[in-house]
Amino acid sequence: EDKVVQSPLSLVVHEGDTVTLNCSYEVTNFRSLLWYKQEKKAPTFLFMLTSSGIEKKSGRLSSILDKKELFSILNITATQTGDSAIYLCAVEPNTGNQFYFGTGTSLTVIP
Amino acid sequence: GAGVSQSPSNKVTEKGKDVELRCDPISGHTALYWYRQSLGQGLEFLIYFQGNSAPDKSGLPSDRFSAERTGGSVSTLTIQRTQQEDSAVYLCASSLYQLSYEQYFGPGTRLTVT
Numbered sequence: 001e002d003k004v005v006q007s008p009l010s011l012v013v014h015e016g017d018t019v020t021l022n023c024s025y026e027v028t029n030f031r032s033l034l035w036y037k038q039e040k041k042a043p044t045f046l047f048m049l050t051s052s053g054i055e056k057k058s059g060r061l062s063s064i065l066d067k068k069e070l071f072s073i074l075n076i077t078a079t080q081t082g083d084s085a086i087y088l089c090a091v092e093p094n095t096g097n098q099f100y101f102g103t104g105t106s107l108t109v110i111p
Numbered sequence: 112g113a114g115v116s117q118s119p120s121n122k123v124t125e126k127g128k129d130v131e132l133r134c135d136p137i138s139g140h141t142a143l144y145w146y147r148q149s150l151g152q153g154l155e156f157l158i159y160f161q162g163n164s165a166p167d168k169s170g171l172p173s174d175r176f177s178a179e180r181t182g183g184s185v186s187t188l189t190i191q192r193t194q195q196e197d198s199a200v201y202l203c204a205s206s207l208y209q210l211s212y213e214q215y216f217g218p219g220t221r222l223t224v225t
Contacts, residue, residue, distance in 0.1 A: 043154070043202075043216055088154065101154040 003027075004091050006102035013109055017079050021105045023089030024071040031094035033072050035063055038086040038104065046074070046087075079109045113137065115217035117203050123223045124193055132188040132220045136205030140215075143186050144206075145178060148219075149199040157201075160186060193224045 036043035049065035
C-alpha cells in the first residue's frame, strides 16, 4: 500500500532555531515529492523534488530527496513566527493522477 | 490576479441533506483537483478534471459524492445524503497542465454535518 509518513507530528521551537522535518514514503513508481506549507486552510507549494541529492533552496528553506532510502527532509533555518504552519509532504506516482499526502508536521515558532 | 475561489466558505448542514460546493479555478487552467482534509488527517485526493472530463474518480469516498465541470472552468462537488463523517474542509486546486506540480489552492469550504 502506498503511503507517506511525516515526522515529527508536531514541533515547538524558539525563533532563530533551525528545524528539520522528515518525510518517508513507500510509493510504487515514484515520480516526484512535493512539500507544501499550510496556514489556515489552503496549502501553498514550496518545493518539488525528483532527483536524489539535489538540494532545492528558497530563502531560509531547503529540501533534499534520497530516493534510495525513500525520504526527504525540509530544513528551515533561523525560524520566525511566520513559519508557524503545517508542513505537508506529498508524493506523486507516475501512474494515475493521485497525490499521496502525509498528515503533516505542525510547526510552532514562539518568540 | 484572481486566484482559485471556492464557495461557500463555510457550510453547516443537517445529516441527510444534499450539499453543493463550488470551485472557480484560475482562468486558463485546464486541470482542476478536489481534495478533502478531515480533522487530524492529511489531504485526501478526491477527483481531478482535465478539461471537462474526469479520468480518475477513484478517490471519491462513496457513490454519494459526485463532481462535474462545465465549460472547462467552474466545478461543483455534490454530496448527497450527507453523513457526519463528511465533515471536513474541501479544497479545490487548479493547475495549468495536467499533473503539473504547481497547483494553486483555493481557500476551501468547511463543511459541518450536524
